[in-house]
Amino acid sequence: MQYLDFHMSRIGASHERYGLPCQDVSDAWGNDVLSVAVVADGHGSRRHFRSGEGARLACEVLRNQVTELPECAEAAGMEEMLCRLKQSLCTQWRDAVREHAVRNPWTEAELASVQQVLTEAQFQRLMDGTDDLIPYGSTLCAVFAWENMWAAIQLGDGGMAMVDSEGLYTWPMPESLVNEGNRTASLCMADPMADFRHCFGTGRPAGLFVYTDGIEKTLPPQSPELASLLNWMLKNTHTASPAREQNLTRTLDMLTSRSLSGDDVSAAGLADPAQEVHDVQISPEAQQRAFVRLGARLEEIEATLEYNRQKLEASRPDHEGYDTGTVRQLETIVTRKEQEKKQLLELMEPIREACGSVQTGRSGAEDPETRKVME
């Protein structure tokens, strides 16, 4: 039975404010042979001034490359098929970008803008074609499902998740070696294959999802909150309501309006019509990560409370340096942080119960909470 599919991209608040277009692209399609969902996120900075086009070309190239994916997997095996697919995507994307650049030379306005953020050497490399891919820089993340197999590829930030018939959400994609802080791996890198990841498996997931990092900037990565959002999208896809697309639009608009990053948001996915997921669960590892993350947040709030309480104590009328303005500010902060602490403890309680005794070991793959060590 063919998967149902959905996809949606919405412009972020900061892009709207600065008059930039949405630089996320998403797509999803399927037939009796193969179902695909994809998102691509153009980098959006002044240096990547055609990244929206780069994201669009990435999705277009993917659509052309995957038509015989199940047959290739049958013939060569999944690992080999995915490696060939990723290599082919990188090559075809570069060709498509260069063709676009030849047909559409850099405009004066584009060059004037980018010159402000490049060194002379970088600008020269842009002009002589050495760095002609950089303006089109984009990430790419896609999921595929057919018969009794599924697979996913990812280059850059964003995320890929899946859910089984029991409602267990997992994030099986290996961690990136490059994504860190505000950096991401990209199709425009000199060697994108170095960080182009994949995963695959047998069986028929109830749902497969891909999303751009605009969503991860709004909800904690691999968290119960994110699982709930994805599950809502799954249920929305199942519904026969004609308002399905409108519902998805409103949800993503609400997310981007609440997000303090103001980034574009995109999500795409596949839902098995024969499997209904009711109870959302996340894996014990993900629950533990959520608990640890909230625990760190709690520690930070407590440290801030302690710091400001001490300052408040030192600012009392009987102390030297008494100042009513400072005391009022400190009292406001202390009250606010006490409230935050209370609410955070309420948030943590159900997760604490679910975690039981918290394990500190790792389950095999590197703990995604661990970032590259800077020291």
Added chain:
Amino acid sequence: MPTENDSIWEGFESVFFRDAGAESLSETEPSAGVRSTIADQRQILPILFLIDVSGSMRGQRIAQVNYALENIFKELRRRDDMQSVIKIGIMEFADEGRWVTPQPVLLDDFVFTQIEARQWGTLYSKAFDALNDKLRREGFMDPKLGEYFAPLILLVTDGEPMDENEYPAALARLQSNGWFRKSIKYAIAAGDEAKNPEVGRILSEFTGVRENVRFADEGEALCNLIEFIAIRASEVQTSLLSAGPQTTKAQESIFADTDSSLFSSMFETD
């Protein structure tokens, strides 16, 4: 399977949205307590101030530092930054390096109180070791709290070190710290006593960029310089990463358009 008559929001049971009875998601307000979780998804920009509080800083110099810091925090709060959340760390150093803020404090949770100079001399080794101690995941750079921009560090001092035998090793330890290497560092030498080659050399080794070491006379120049660097560098720091990698041109231009008589380099003869 849900039909048109079913509320499609029923499955959206989450700590994120608490109002289970809402007709539509747009009518559902997230719990106020979760707002702090949402806010933390922005990248963190630590801005760390290392302030010399040795005896020679007493009087006009420390007053100018205090005045500058007060203005800096007001200005940073006034700016609406969607890309980063600023956290403030302040270290006082003289005979020891003491973090006034045991952890970097969110700008919104920070009330600046006046720094006082003490009687002691300037031991750079104490400052360097105290900084090295915190520029790590167990210190200020806890990855569980989010992802970080490279810190912005501003050191203000007015005198020669009294620990000539100790500070080189402490600086070497600091320079082997990955977060320190990635940080953007500025240093201000205040007053005539700071105008000597030894101080200039130490500070340029600290910052790694000679251009980032500046001299300030007494009075307003010191205050203006501190404010300029902190505000301008924090803007550049977050905009650098938005502009993409290797935008060194923007990084080097923080003093490009400034009046050199106001913000004089320590190395004017170069």
